[in-house]
Amino acid sequence: MLDKTSMDATSTDEVNGAELLSFIERAERLHEERKAIASDISDIFAEAKGRGYDVKTLKAIIKDRALDPAQRTEAEILKDLYEAALSRART
Structure with missing residues (x-):
């Protein structure tokens, strides 16, 4: 793990901000999809419960x-x- 005090300007220049942002945005998108899927699954179980299952x-x-x-x-x-x-x- 990197220690903040050991990082210098050149090491931060090596981080590709656009690529990092892409990873973060893709993960955020998947988290939102997971929430939507979880909601859909809950709806299915609510419907099944309503029908007596x-x-x-x-x-x-x-x-x-x-x-x-x-x-x-x-x-x-x-x-x-x-x-x-x-x-x-x-x-």
Whole structure:
């Protein structure tokens, strides 16, 4: 990491302001797009909830579908294992 006191005039001249601005503006644009997408997703869940669907369950299904089949199988096996262990611990 650069220390402000160690920077001299020549090192700041090496920074391409136009390129730096381009990176920043692209990132800002993507942040705005992400906000818009998040809002659209919230609208979808609100609509589903309004039609009687359980949003928490829908989100769990979406999370599971994002996993590849091997990861999904492993997660299901571990969940079953943990639930069985908890069931034994309660008795």
